[in-house]
Amino acid sequence: MAFSCQRQAAAGRAAPRTSSRRVAAVPRPVVLAAAAAAPAAPAPTPVPPSKLIDGKAIAETIRSEIATEVAAMKQQYGLTPGLAVVLVGSRKDSETYVRSKKKACAEVGFDSYGTDLPADVSEEELLKVVEAYNADPRVHGILVQLPLPKHISEKRILDAISIEKDVDGFHPLNMGCLAMRGREPLFVPCTPKGCIELLERMNVPIAGRKACVIGRSNIVGMPAALLLQRRDATVTMVHSKTPDAARICSEADIVIAACGVAEMVKGDWIKPGAVVIDVGINAKDDPTAKKGYRLVGDVEFDGAAARASLITPVPGGVGPMTIAMLLQNTLESARRAAKGEAAPAH
Numbered sequence: 001m002a003f004s005c006q007r008q009a010a011a012g013r014a015a016p017r018t019s020s021r022r023v024a025a026v027p028r029p030v031v032l033a034a035a036a037a038a039p040a041a042p043a044p045t046p047v048p049p050s051k052l053i054d055g056k057a058i059a060e061t062i063r064s065e066i067a068t069e070v071a072a073m074k075q076q077y078g079l080t081p082g083l084a085v086v087l088v089g090s091r092k093d094s095e096t097y098v099r100s101k102k103k104a105c106a107e108v109g110f111d112s113y114g115t116d117l118p119a120d121v122s123e124e125e126l127l128k129v130v131e132a133y134n135a136d137p138r139v140h141g142i143l144v145q146l147p148l149p150k151h152i153s154e155k156r157i158l159d160a161i162s163i164e165k166d167v168d169g170f171h172p173l174n175m176g177c178l179a180m181r182g183r184e185p186l187f188v189p190c191t192p193k194g195c196i197e198l199l200e201r202m203n204v205p206i207a208g209r210k211a212c213v214i215g216r217s218n219i220v221g222m223p224a225a226l227l228l229q230r231r232d233a234t235v236t237m238v239h240s241k242t243p244d245a246a247r248i249c250s251e252a253d254i255v256i257a258a259c260g261v262a263e264m265v266k267g268d269w270i271k272p273g274a275v276v277i278d279v280g281i282n283a284k285d286d287p288t289a290k291k292g293y294r295l296v297g298d299v300e301f302d303g304a305a306a307r308a309s310l311i312t313p314v315p316g317g318v319g320p321m322t323i324a325m326l327l328q329n330t331l332e333s334a335r336r337a338a339k340g341e342a343a344p345a346h
């Protein structure tokens, strides 16, 4: 059940907001009860659905497009795309993500292969697993779930993934090609690719616009900035050492927030009419929620939504797109294998 749907459902029912007793009678009290807990604060104006970028629905559309292509590929080449997912340790969030990735594979008709290793596995053992998947012709994509335990060098593991199977796009050769004009990476990292796909499917113009990327991680901020740049946006990156991040952000037509700090980007960071893509997924304590927390992004949603022309919710925004792009990358890799395309020289 997507949070965005709850938000919309709640927005349609104005009356229960004011009374905590009536809130208790509402079947899904998460949002309403949170509003009732602070009666002094005025309830935020409900966000009109036309402002929301429904990543969950767009990802579903993409997944059904992929399923159609997989069926055709099986027919034409007798080939089934295969994704290998390697999980080290037992972080609850990683286990959840890995489960959703395997489920998404099954839904579009991919084969998936999983290796679960204990948290204290040696780097050498993990390397052997990666190398076995590199050599396995049924596998077109390899994903080693991050973060890895401290004693393992992520660099060493990611560098070992064959670039033809690097569906995460984290290999330095793929990243390097992304950064260079006149070159194309074999794969683009899934989360930033999903952000661009959302902009494109919502018909948001990128060329000639000012974009602000908040955060400079290898997996989101940096590749997001490079992708925007490739589409002729004027990109500014801000980060924890930027003294005037709020001012710089407030000049942008497109904001991609990927700083990993819950609700850091406030409403007044957003230029009226800007498009806001929120990559963050943070757990925020909420005693009224079933699990004792709810998910929030890196953007303070209500304040930003009041000014933005379009905004992604969390969850139900970028998250589902990350998985859809992983499937797209894996499909593309399988297509190259089916056509026997030689790997570009490297």
Ligand SMILES: Nc1nc(=O)c2c([nH]1)NC[C@@H]1CN(c3ccc(C(=O)N[C@@H](CCC(=O)O)C(=O)O)cc3)C=[N+]21
Residues within 6 Å of the ligand: 097, 100, 143, 144, 145, 146, 147, 168, 190, 191, 281, 295, 314, 315, 316, 317, 318, 319, 320, 321, 322, 323
């Ligand atoms: N090698 C590697 N590749 C990754 O792509 C990778 C990774 N490691 N480590 C962790 C991050 C995180 N990530 C997400 C994937 C899906 C959702 C997703 O589907 N989110 C849903 C559900 C959120 C929820 O309910 O928890 C949503 O936002 O609506 C979120 C986050 C991939 N990552």
Ligand SMILES: [Mg+2]
Residues within 6 Å of the ligand: 168, 189, 190, 191, 322
């Ligand atoms: Mg990714």
